[in-house]
Amino acid sequence: MSMKTATQALEILLSQAKAIKTTETVSLQDALGRVLGQDLNSTVNVPPLDNTQMDGYVMRSQDVPEVGTILVVSQRIPAGYIGHALEPKTAARIFTGASIPEGANAVVMQEDCEVLGSPDAKGVNYQIKINHVPKVGEWVREKGEDIREQTVILKEGTFLRPQELGVAASAGVTHLEVKKRIRVALFFTGDELTLPGHPLKPGGIYNSNRDTLIACVRALGCDYTDFGIVPDTLAATRATLREAAIEHDLIVTSGGVSVGEEDHIKPAVEAEGQLDMWQIAIKPGKPLAFGSIQGSGSHPTWFMGLPGNPVSSFVTFLLFVKPFIGALQGRQARIDPHYQLKADFDWVKPDKRNEFLRVKINQEGRLDLFPNQSSGVLTSAAWGDGLADIPAGQAIKKGDTVRYIPFTQLLG
Ligand code: AMP
Numbered sequence: 541m542s543m544k545t546a547t548q549a550l551e552i553l554l555s556q557a558k559a560i561k562t563t564e565t566v567s568l569q570d571a572l573g574r575v576l577g578q579d580l581n582s583t584v585n586v587p588p589l590d591n592t593q594m595d596g597y598v599m600r601s602q603d604v605p606e607v608g609t610i611l612v613v614s615q616r617i618p619a620g621y622i623g624h625a626l627e628p629k630t631a632a633r634i635f636t637g638a639s640i641p642e643g644a645n646a647v648v649m650q651e652d653c654e655v656l657g658s659p660d661a662k663g664v665n666y667q668i669k670i671n672h673v674p675k676v677g678e679w680v681r682e683k684g685e686d687i688r689e690q691t692v693i694l695k696e697g698t699f700l701r702p703q704e705l706g707v708a709a710s711a712g713v714t715h716l717e718v719k720k721r722i723r724v725a726l727f728f729t730g731d732e733l734t735l736p737g738h739p740l741k742p743g744g745i746y747n748s749n750r751d752t753l754i755a756c757v758r759a760l761g762c763d764y765t766d767f768g769i770v771p772d773t774l775a776a777t778r779a780t781l782r783e784a785a786i787e788h789d790l791i792v793t794s795g796g797v798s799v800g801e802e803d804h805i806k807p808a809v810e811a812e813g814q815l816d817m818w819q820i821a822i823k824p825g826k827p828l829a830f831g832s833i834q835g836s837g838s839h840p841t842w843f844m845g846l847p848g849n850p851v852s853s854f855v856t857f858l859l860f861v862k863p864f865i866g867a868l869q870g871r872q873a874r875i876d877p878h879y880q881l882k883a884d885f886d887w888v889k890p891d892k893r894n895e896f897l898r899v900k901i902n903q904e905g906r907l908d909l910f911p912n913q914s915s916g917v918l919t920s921a922a923w924g925d926g927l928a929d930i931p932a933g934q935a936i937k938k939g940d941t942v943r944y945i946p947f948t949q950l951l952g
């Protein structure tokens with residue numbers, strides 16, 4: 541079997557995934573981390589009217605030909621109020637966010653004006669000396685400069701972060717049509733596994749992938765069902781697959797994808813559905829199983845089997861499952877951050893495979909390397925803040941530039 545590169549594997553995954561169509565309506569408060577299900581139009585302009593960016597005085601710029609011009613203050617306009625048309629050769633006292641009165645076209649900030657005399661009981665009828673000649677439009681925020689009415693402000697497929705929710709709110713929207721959550725079923729193979737909270741059996745280890753992978757799918761806005769630890773038998777693996785295929789869009793498993801006699805994922809998925817076993821030329825995470833199982837719905841349930849080693853399953857989730865889920869969610873593809881950073885380490889014995897090393901950005905903005913890069917050492921990922929993508933066979937010297945993939949990608 542020929543090995544695939546990470547890029548080839550990802551291309552196949554993305555070409556197979558079909559975005560789900562079903563949507564639901566949720567409030568803005570519940571929309572964080574969801575994917576927009578239809579284009580959002582604005583019915584309003586933001587801001588709705590021209591307004592001032594500064595506390596100061598609003599006037600006609602043509603009434604201020606030179607520094608030192610004196611104008612009478614004829615009205616006072618706090619934020620939230622509409623003034624009346626500005627009489628020529630006068631200024632209006634105005635406060636940040638207040639609408640520009642008809643006839644006026646520029647604001648001079650209060651720091652550039654000197655108050656001469658004192659206001660009357662209504663706070664007007666005093667003179668100001670203007671120490672700055674304003675240009676037309678100075679300190680004026682134009683009506684619709686942020687959002688124009690009857691335009692699309694958020695596109696279908698947008699992953700909703702806090703700032704997108706704010707944009708929707710600024711257009712007066714309270715609810716959004718979002719894609720239904722992708723339903724992910726997870727299970728974990730390995731007779732050696734014990735759930736945290738229980739005493740370890742002799743020869744056992746705690747199941748760490750469960751918490752890592754559940755947190756990963758939750759971070760991507762998915763619903764999940766945990767089918768727990770599945771014994772290393774063909775019958776148990778097949779039975780769990782059948783159950784997991786019902787009412788889920790995707791099954792994610794860890795372990796059992798090698799070709800040892802205790803590895804039952806391959807024959808089990810082949811028996812219940814379709815499977816491609818991939819050897820991907822990456823380290824960690826060489827074996828990856830990709831397939832589908834007919835479930836309850838009109839579409840088969842996708843299957844992705846990750847290797848069992850904790851770093852391998854985390855890294856393959858980041859590289860393959862995350863983009864696959866994004867495609868199922870119908871997420872508009874953002875260009876994945878593609879940072880080119882300098883290594884602060886030497887990597888003298890490169891592997892034949894493309895390596896993804898756990899690294900951390902240091903004070904100098906360069907990458908430090910975790911000393912133990914074994915695929916069983918999950919503390920490397922907790923220590924690090926991302927992966928350095930080292931091409932197959934390429935030695936790295938301090939100061940060389942490498943591609944850096946931040947773990948924060950997992951969260952959106
Ligand atoms: P496997 O892919 O099943 O051959 O497992 C590879 C290695 O990962 C073995 O050392 C397993 O004990 C370990 N492993 C498998 N599943 C898990 C898990 N859920 N949590 C922690 N370690 C695991």
Ligand code: MG
Pocket residue numbers: 729730731795796802848
């Ligand atoms: Mg195993």
